[in-house]
Amino acid sequence: MELTPDLIRSTYDAIKPATTRTPVxxxxxxSLHLGIDLYLKLENLQHTNAFxxxxxxxxxLTLSEAERAAGVIACSAGNHAQGVAxxxxxxxxxxTIVMPEGTPFNKVKRTEEFGAEVVLHGRGFDESVQFTLDMARDKGMTFIHPFDDPVVAAGQGSVALEMLEQEPDLDTIVVPIGGGGxxxxxxxxxxxxKPEIEIVGAQAESFDAVRARFYQxxxxxxxxxxxxxxxxKEPAEANLAIISRYVDRVDSASEAEIEDAIFDILSDEKLVCEGAAGAGLAVIKKHRDRFKGKKVGLVICGGNIDSRLLSTLILRGLMRDGRIAxxxxxxxxxxxxxxxxxxxxxxxxxxVIEVIHQRMMQSVSLKRAELDVVIEARDKxxxxxxxxxxxxxxxxxxLDADPV
Structure with missing residues (x-):
């Protein structure tokens, strides 16, 4: 089986009853700050908070009764795991979900809460996937790949059909890229x-395998x-072939740019998103001149960001804005x-929100003291x-520029 428009449409019809029609x-x-007409597809409101x-x-839905009885297995550190579970x-x-060793406890717990058995193995997806395939073979389970499967990619493609039903006059859609599904x-x-629509891919600079292949x-x-x-690190070859044919451009963003983008989405639109969605906005911000005069859609592909990480990100963002100093x-x-x-x-x-007053752990003279005062202000x-x-x-x- 290969991915086709007809497969995407039939898959969309099949999953409609049990998926959320997320808003755009x-x-x-x-839009005001960037000077473009920006629309967000809120897949962070999907079941399990991700596309x-x-x-x-x-x-x-394609499994036979025998395959259903034998069970399924997947390899994922987060969103795919929870979707399958x-x-x-x-x-x-x-x-059964195989997760890399070191996966945050909250992700393991959430996957188990959805009813899956979690097995920890390997240091990342690329190390865990062969173990998962061996386990599937040994136990007779169906392996559900997170991106290298035409049916899975067809299910993800339903996001675009839904977006264009909701906002048919979009000129561009920006989509985060990992494995390419x-x-x-x-x-x-x-x-x-809409053949004339522009599709732009967004990647993290530190994992830009698709961009590297796209531009050789x-x-x-x-x-x-x-x-x-x-x-x-290794996107699916089938997806790469489709990307080379249908995608207009692939851009990447640095870690600092992704962090800023997540904070902007939270601060400006009051929406929680994860790093992948942040990469999408970061690419838009980085190349905003290319999007001027266009109606741009961005997929907020998920909202499953670790709460402790989000807390630190917010504090750092407030410091950059001068609202905490x-x-x-x-x-x-x-x-x-x-x-x-x-x-x-x-x-x-x-x-004044915090005061640190030290006399011993400092280098100033004996009759002087060093005082740190954290304040909340309007801006820089x-x-x-x-x-x-x-x-x-x-x-x-x-003024101390280090994070609080």
Whole structure:
């Protein structure tokens, strides 16, 4: 079987009853800030909070009664795992998920909560997949690949059909790329409906295998990426062939750009997204001139970001915006200094949220002390105004650029 527009349409019809028709919303603030007309396809509101549930269900619906009874197995660190587990349990099919060793506990727990048996093996997808295939063979289970399967890619392609039903006048769709299943399915589906539409792929710079193949340039893989859902070293050859035919451009973004993009989506649109979706917006921001005057759709492909990671990301984003700042003082070790500093900061319209006052662990003279004050301000300009007021009052103060 190969991926075709007809397969995507029939798959879309098959999965419709058990998938969420996720909304396409205008990104009002992002559109204003970027100067483009941007629309978001909220697959983070899909079952299991990611588009992967579509492809997983599509494959499960093709199984025979004997295959259902024998069970299914998948290899995934997150979204595909939860998509398979959720729909397999709903359909009464036993499921086993192989996850790399070191997978965050919350991902293991969420997958188990959906009813799957989780087995930990390998350091990443590429190391775990052969173990999964061997286990499938030995136990007679059906292996559900996260992207190298035409039925799975057809399920993911339903995202494009849905988008163009909701916003038929889109000029461009930006799609994150890992193994290539999502963009292969979406590109083929979109071009079958609207041949002139532009499809742009987005990757993390540290895992840009598809971009390297697309432009025939070398790639160097990094050890880690915030966009872990698209951290794939070996995309499917079948998907690459479709991408070369139907995708117009593939761009990549750095880790800093992806981090900024996730914060922008959260701050401007009040939406939680994971790193893969952040890569999509990062590419749009990086090449915004190419999108001027176009109606652009971006797939928010998932929202399963670790809460601790998100917390740190938010704090770092607030510091970059100047809404949280750490001021370091060298003060006389005499009564009233902290009170005066707090008064000046408060009178300037900012709020003190943390104070670290040390006498022992420092290099200043014995009769002086170092004081760190974390403040909440309106923006960078407000912080600079506060620094000026403190300096005018005689305080030696500097802005600390390190994360809180």
């Amino acid at each position: 919303v205008k990104a009002a603030r992002l 992967k549930a579509r492809g997983a269900l599509a494959k499960l 959720y729909h397999a349990t709903r359909l009464g099919i036993p499921s 999502l963009i292969a399915g979406m590109a083929m589906a979109a071009k079958s409906v 340039v070398p790639t160097e893989f990094g050890a880690m990426t915030l966009a872990e859902g698209i951290a794939v 750490r001021l370091t003082f060298e003060i006389d070790d005499t009564p009233g200094q902290l009170s005066n500093i707090s008064r000046i900061i408060g009178d300037a319209g900012a709020n 300009e407000h912080v600079q105004a506060i620094l000026a007021k403190l300096s005018d009052a005689g305080f030696a103060v500097r």
